[in-house]
Amino acid sequence: MKKILVLALVAVMMLGVFAVAQAEEPVKVGICIYQFNDNFMTLYREELQKYLEETYGAEVTVVDGKNDQNTQTDQVNSFIAEGVDVLIVNLVQATAASAVTALAQEAGIPIVYINREPSEEDMAAWEGMICYVGADARQSGSMQGQIVYELPDHGDINGNGTVDYVMIQGDMENVDAQYRTEYSIKYLTDNGVEVNKLFEQRGDWMQENGQQLAATALAQFGTEIDVIFCNNDAMALGAYQAITEAGRKMNEDIYLLGVDALDEAVDLIEKGEMTGTVLNDHIGQSHKAADVAIQVANGEPLDAYYWVDYQMITGE
Ligand code: GAL
Numbered sequence: 001m002k003k004i005l006v007l008a009l010v011a012v013m014m015l016g017v018f019a020v021a022q023a024e025e026p027v028k029v030g031i032c033i034y035q036f037n038d039n040f041m042t043l044y045r046e047e048l049q050k051y052l053e054e055t056y057g058a059e060v061t062v063v064d065g066k067n068d069q070n071t072q073t074d075q076v077n078s079f080i081a082e083g084v085d086v087l088i089v090n091l092v093q094a095t096a097a098s099a100v101t102a103l104a105q106e107a108g109i110p111i112v113y114i115n116r117e118p119s120e121e122d123m124a125a126w127e128g129m130i131c132y133v134g135a136d137a138r139q140s141g142s143m144q145g146q147i148v149y150e151l152p153d154h155g156d157i158n159g160n161g162t163v164d165y166v167m168i169q170g171d172m173e174n175v176d177a178q179y180r181t182e183y184s185i186k187y188l189t190d191n192g193v194e195v196n197k198l199f200e201q202r203g204d205w206m207q208e209n210g211q212q213l214a215a216t217a218l219a220q221f222g223t224e225i226d227v228i229f230c231n232n233d234a235m236a237l238g239a240y241q242a243i244t245e246a247g248r249k250m251n252e253d254i255y256l257l258g259v260d261a262l263d264e265a266v267d268l269i270e271k272g273e274m275t276g277t278v279l280n281d282h283i284g285q286s287h288k289a290a291d292v293a294i295q296v297a298n299g300e301p302l303d304a305y306y307w308v309d310y311q312m313i314t315g316e
Contacts, residue, residue: 030079048286097122128301137179145187147276170231210238233258
């Protein structure tokens, strides 16, 4: 009897050792963000880390590129030296993709690019081992234009026959800034609306810059302005402050558009204090980026692109 018990105990112990040896090591993920000081990318990176840890038990490290490509390239090198299984990279400069891919390729570490889309050529450099996860910025631009077009006056709030607009742009390193600028207006002109650009400047996605640029435009053009388009909500929130300070009445004598659907912007829209925004789905994008990062870390090849849709948000 005693012998049987001892044998059983030994068997159980051996099974235990076997199970520990079999238990998978957590996937090590190195995440490079272009800069932590960005409202939208803060929501994105927090969700990305949480989802990777909770869903996959991954070992995640997130670093701040401080809006400097050299800093970020050093961080990529450190992750490679540490031997991460996969990198998720939000480039500072989209044009750095070829250099960053080359570093990772040499070490055999796959990359999921997010938020700042590299060129098609750069995305073809290492098939199955790199991909881009993002949203098509043309869509967000068109949606801003559509929100304005669907207003009863098609955006010509002062009724002078043209939509006189101000464009506050993001950092041109992100193709989102170029496409949103172009496609918001294209939607209007494609639908036969006459437009007139009064003012266009870069606010680099930052609320303070949005406020300052909108204040400058309002001082210069006053009631000539029908619409202020901002490439993102942070800048639109800044523009909102400037509009209020200038004593203008939102949706009565001026319209204001953003992109991202930050909570503060959605609150303003609900109160009729902002015209519209476009949901930049950080949950959908971060989950997709995490899913495909784990997939490639487990040896399954990647598609080149994974797209997540935008969605229009208006008072209705
Ligand atoms: C955009 C987003 C902006 C900013 C930018 C950073 O997609 O709308 O708010 O976060 O990415 O690259």
